[in-house]
Amino acid sequence: MQPSAGLYIHVPFCRQKCGYCDFYSITSLEKIEAFCQALLTEIQMVAPRFAGARFETVYLGGGTPSLLSEDQFSRIWQALHNHFSIDPEGEFSLEANPGTLTEEKLHFLRRLGFNRLSLGVQSFNPDELHFLGRIHSVEDVLASVEAARRAGFDNINLDLMTAFPGLTRDAFTRSLSRAVALRPEHISCYTLIFEPGTLFYKRMERGELVPLPEEAEAEYYQLAEAFLGEAGYQAYEISNFARQPAFRCRHNLIYWTYRPYLGLGPSAHSFWNDRRWANHRSLERYCRNLAAGQLPVAFQETLDRETQMFEYLYLHLRLREGLDRRAFQLRFGEDPYQLYGEKLDRLVDLGVVNRDDRRVTLTSRGWLVADEVVVNL
Numbered sequence: 540m541q542p543s544a545g546l547y548i549h550v551p552f553c554r555q556k557c558g559y560c561d562f563y564s565i566t567s568l569e570k571i572e573a574f575c576q577a578l579l580t581e582i583q584m585v586a587p588r589f590a591g592a593r594f595e596t597v598y599l600g601g602g603t604p605s606l607l608s609e610d611q612f613s614r615i616w617q618a619l620h621n622h623f624s625i626d627p628e629g630e631f632s633l634e635a636n637p638g639t640l641t642e643e644k645l646h647f648l649r650r651l652g653f654n655r656l657s658l659g660v661q662s663f664n665p666d667e668l669h670f671l672g673r674i675h676s677v678e679d680v681l682a683s684v685e686a687a688r689r690a691g692f693d694n695i696n697l698d699l700m701t702a703f704p705g706l707t708r709d710a711f712t713r714s715l716s717r718a719v720a721l722r723p724e725h726i727s728c729y730t731l732i733f734e735p736g737t738l739f740y741k742r743m744e745r746g747e748l749v750p751l752p753e754e755a756e757a758e759y760y761q762l763a764e765a766f767l768g769e770a771g772y773q774a775y776e777i778s779n780f781a782r783q784p785a786f787r788c789r790h791n792l793i794y795w796t797y798r799p800y801l802g803l804g805p806s807a808h809s810f811w812n813d814r815r816w817a818n819h820r821s822l823e824r825y826c827r828n829l830a831a832g833q834l835p836v837a838f839q840e841t842l843d844r845e846t847q848m849f850e851y852l853y854l855h856l857r858l859r860e861g862l863d864r865r866a867f868q869l870r871f872g873e874d875p876y877q878l879y880g881e882k883l884d885r886l887v888d889l890g891v892v893n894r895d896d897r898r899v900t901l902t903s904r905g906w907l908v909a910d911e912v913v914v915n916l
């Protein structure tokens with residue numbers, strides 16, 4: 540019997556590409572049906588290899604999965620339940636953009652079985668939404684949250700973006716305050732990253748956009764942590780805040796605690812035992828492979844033990860609970876304090892890591908420079 544795992548489906552369509560976004564998505568919405576057909580084929584082809592697995596989460600991300608029709612959702616949902624063993628008590632999340640949801644559709648999705656909704660809000664300031672290239676308005680956000688509540692969604696996440704050019708402390712505080720006023724169960728705050736290939740990256744190269752200095756990123760982070768903490772949201776992962784432990788995202792916790800996940804759809808990544816692989820980042824290629832009876836895998840690798848131990852360590856350090864020494868020993872048969880002792884001591888001296896006999900965690904200062912801590916491991 541294989542361990543419980545997560546199932547991710549990448550739906551690669553958006554009405555418009557946001558300037559900062561590096562996820563694989565296209566705006567040719569007329570191809571959605573072809574994608575669905577290919578996805579159903581992929582589910583059938585892949586499922587026998589995971590016959591012993593129990594999936595405790597299903598996450599439809601993207602892209603903008605809320606662009607699918609009710610009929611398309613139904614067929615995908617049915618196929619997943621026919622071909623995989625899915626925990627009926629699981630977490631079933633849907634990413635959605637405000638402005639792509641009607642109340643009718645939300646009722647349908649809740650009845651179908653989705654029990655968590657993640658809304659890409661990013662900001663409550665119209666000028667900032669325009670700057671980021673978002674298609675929705677602040678009113679769309681309010682309407683979507685209210686409609687989702689009426690449809691019975693009692694686990695809602697709002698994504699906010701922070702540390703982008705032009706953001707001010709006052710404006711960010713206003714966005715945080717309006718987010719909190721909606722009482723979502725979960726809030727994610729992501730720092731804008733200039734990813735190669737994005738419109739923002741090109742604008743940065745042309746000198747039109749200037750990334751904020753690192754100190755500003757840390758300042759915004761501290762602001763978010765203090766504001767959300769005051770409002771009753773605890774940071775359980777560097778960018779993620781929940782009102783109660785029960786509202787922590789179970790699917791993302793599978794990634795962060797180094798448990799297996801299967802990804803379907805173009806560009807989706809999978810991690811299973813000591814293997815990692817990814818599907819083609821091209822809808823055309825994805826569909827072509829599946830039509831020819833081939834899995835659309837673009838890349839795969841086997842992870843050696845050192846890599847697995849290191850990844851396990853740094854992913855756990857991003858969690859409030861940090862790394863549990865005993866759990867590491869049980870998984871790898873080695874003591875992390877023996878393996879990484881000197882490096883951890885150095886980080887303790889620098890004041891970015893705490894450790895006692897049982898656990899290693901980042902200090903508050905460590906949380907502000909987590910990426911650098913990882914580089915120094």
Ligand code: SF4
Nearest residue numbers: 553556557560601602
């Ligand atoms: S809506 Fe989301 S996935 Fe689509 S382009 Fe914008 S950020 Fe990327």
